[in-house]
Amino acid sequence: MLLVFLFLLFFSPGAVLSLDCYVCSASATNEECNQSSQECQLPLDTCMTIVDTLGALKAIVKHCASRATCNGAASFASVDSNGDGNSVNCCNSHNLCNFSGVDSIHKHTTLLLTVCVLLLLTH
Template sequence: MTPVTKMLLSLALLSLLISPVLSLDCYVCTSAATNEQCNTNNEECQAPRDTCMTVVDILGSAKVISKQCASQATCNGAAASASVDSNGNGNIVDCCNSFNLCNFSGAESVHIHTAVLLLTAGVLFLLSC
């Protein structure tokens, strides 16, 4: 593999790591009854809002979903104070900033593990050449 090819591959891998830092798109909604209704609008987060925050409020059989851009500190604070009682009532807060539109559902961890696996494979490939 030529030095130019190695450099281009390294830059491509680096862009995977840097792109979420430069800007993040999140689904945004207020008071949606379903996740599908909530995932119809998105927004590019502006600094210092660098995290997608999802809040699910539950009361009996009623569920209300809200999604927005937030700062990581704000989202983490909300997540730390979120709770659900023994009847299943309360709220759940989820924070993510790993990739654009990461707040589409609760399956973020699957995408994170896939991205880490691909990145690791790419680095190992570059080191073996």
């Protein structure tokens, strides 16, 4: 009986650990953006951070995303030689792993804006 209980405890859908991410929309600073968090629901298993920069203006967006969506956006993101453009950071290593957006790896303006619009339309 104890084995059945342990099996159900570890392999039931409720036993799946979820990921908490900081969430915000168009915040000017990282500190402002990190005021609220959300528990991601499957299939959203990754914290996604988008930083849009245009001159002195900066907009930071953080939310839950699927790993495929985040990696796809990150692979096409770009910043020009003036520092203008978009950076995308994806993480899922631990809760609130998107505390900072400085580990941005890839960037691209057009695809990133398209992904943002699609995400906004689906909520």
